Amino acid sequence: MPEQARIIDGKAAAAELRAGIGREVAAIKAARGLVPGLHVVLVGDDPASRVYVASKEKLAAEIGMNSAAHRLPAETTEAELLAKIAALNADDAVDGILVQLPLPKHIDTGRIIDAIDPAKDVDGLHPINAGLLAGGKNGLVPCTPLGCMLLLKQTLPSLSGLDAVVVGRSELVGRPVAQLLLQADCTVTIAHSRTRNLAEVVRRADIVVAAVGRPLMIKGDWIKPGATVIDVGINRMPDGKLAGDVDFAEAVRVAGAITPVPGGVGPMTIACLLRNTLTAFHARRGA
Ligand code: NDP
Numbered sequence: 001m002p003e004q005a006r007i008i009d010g011k012a013a014a015a016e017l018r019a020g021i022g023r024e025v026a027a028i029k030a031a032r033g034l035v036p037g038l039h040v041v042l043v044g045d046d047p048a049s050r051v052y053v054a055s056k057e058k059l060a061a062e063i064g065m066n067s068a069a070h071r072l073p074a075e076t077t078e079a080e081l082l083a084k085i086a087a088l089n090a091d092d093a094v095d096g097i098l099v100q101l102p103l104p105k106h107i108d109t110g111r112i113i114d115a116i117d118p119a120k121d122v123d124g125l126h127p128i129n130a131g132l133l134a135g136g137k138n139g140l141v142p143c144t145p146l147g148c149m150l151l152l153k154q155t156l157p158s159l160s161g162l163d164a165v166v167v168g169r170s171e172l173v174g175r176p177v178a179q180l181l182l183q184a185d186c187t188v189t190i191a192h193s194r195t196r197n198l199a200e201v202v203r204r205a206d207i208v209v210a211a212v213g214r215p216l217m218i219k220g221d222w223i224k225p226g227a228t229v230i231d232v233g234i235n236r237m238p239d240g241k242l243a244g245d246v247d248f249a250e251a252v253r254v255a256g257a258i259t260p261v262p263g264g265v266g267p268m269t270i271a272c273l274l275r276n277t278l279t280a281f282h283a284r285r286g287a
Helices: 010-032 047-062 078-090 109-115 127-134 143-155 174-183 198-203 265-285
Strands: 037-043 066-072 096-099 163-167 187-191 207-210 228-231
Touching (some): 037 265
Parallel strands (some): 037 066, 163 187, 163 207
C-alpha cells in the first residue's frame, strides 16, 4: 500500500464542536433562563444561499439556540435592508446577525456590513472586527478561517515557528486566516494571483491553506512531504461533484495530513458560526 496522508475529518470535528456548544447552550438556559439567538437575513432567492440559510437555521435549532431566518424579496431596497438590520441591532434577544452573501447587485454590500453592530457581527466581516484581528486582538473572527485554525490545532501539536503559506487574500478567507496563523506564531506568506513561482512558494510550507476557487490547482509535487494541507476551495466540477483547490488524489500521497472536499473545512464553517454566536452572547450578556 502506498503511504497516505492522515485525512482530517472536518465533519466529525464540526459535530463535536456543535455538541459542545449545545451543552453550553443548555447550561446557560438552565442557569439563567436565557437562550442565545442567531438571526440570518436572506435577500432574494439564490438557490445556493437558500440551502445555506436553511442549514444554518436547522443546525442552530438542533443545538437549542433560538434561530430565525428573515427572508426578504429580491426587490428589497438598500434602505429597507438597513432598517431591518437596525431593528435586529436594537433587539436585545438577538446575539448574532448574519447577512447571507452575495446580496443583489443594487445593494452595496460594504454599506450593509458596516451597519451591523460589531458586537453581533458573527460573520466577523465588520471593519471593527477585521481591524481587531489585524491588530492581534480578536473580536469576532470570520467563521471559515476560525474553522481552519481549529482543524490545524487538532492536527498539529504546535503551530509555533512553522512556515505557513496561504494561497488567496480575500477579506473572507485568505487575509483573516493569515492573521490567525500569525497569532499562532507561524511564519506566514500570503500568495495571490500575482505571486511569482507559486509552486516554489507552496513547496516551502509546513502548512498550506488553499483559498483560491480554482479546482485542483495545487498539485501534489507543490507539497512539501509531510506538510499539513487545509483546502478551503469548493468548486463544482463538470460531472456535478465538488472538488477543492488542491489536487487531492496527488497531494494525499505527499502530505502528512489533508482535508477532503467535501467533508473538510465546509462543515466547520457553520459550526464556527454557532460558536461565534455563543461568543457574542457571552461578550454582550456576560459569561
Ligand atoms: P475570492 O475569489 O474572493 O479570492 C480568491 C483569491 O485567490 C484571490 O486573493 C486571488 O488573488 C487568488 N487567486 C486567484 N487565482 C489565483 C492563482 N492562479 N494563483 C494564486 N492565487 C490566485 O475567493 P474566496 O476567498 O471567497 O473563496 C476561495 C474559495 O474558498 C472558493 O472556492 C470558495 O467557494 C471557497 N470557500 C469555502 C468556504 C467553506 O466554507 N469551505 C467559505 C468561503 C469560501 P487576487 O487577490 O490577486 O485576485
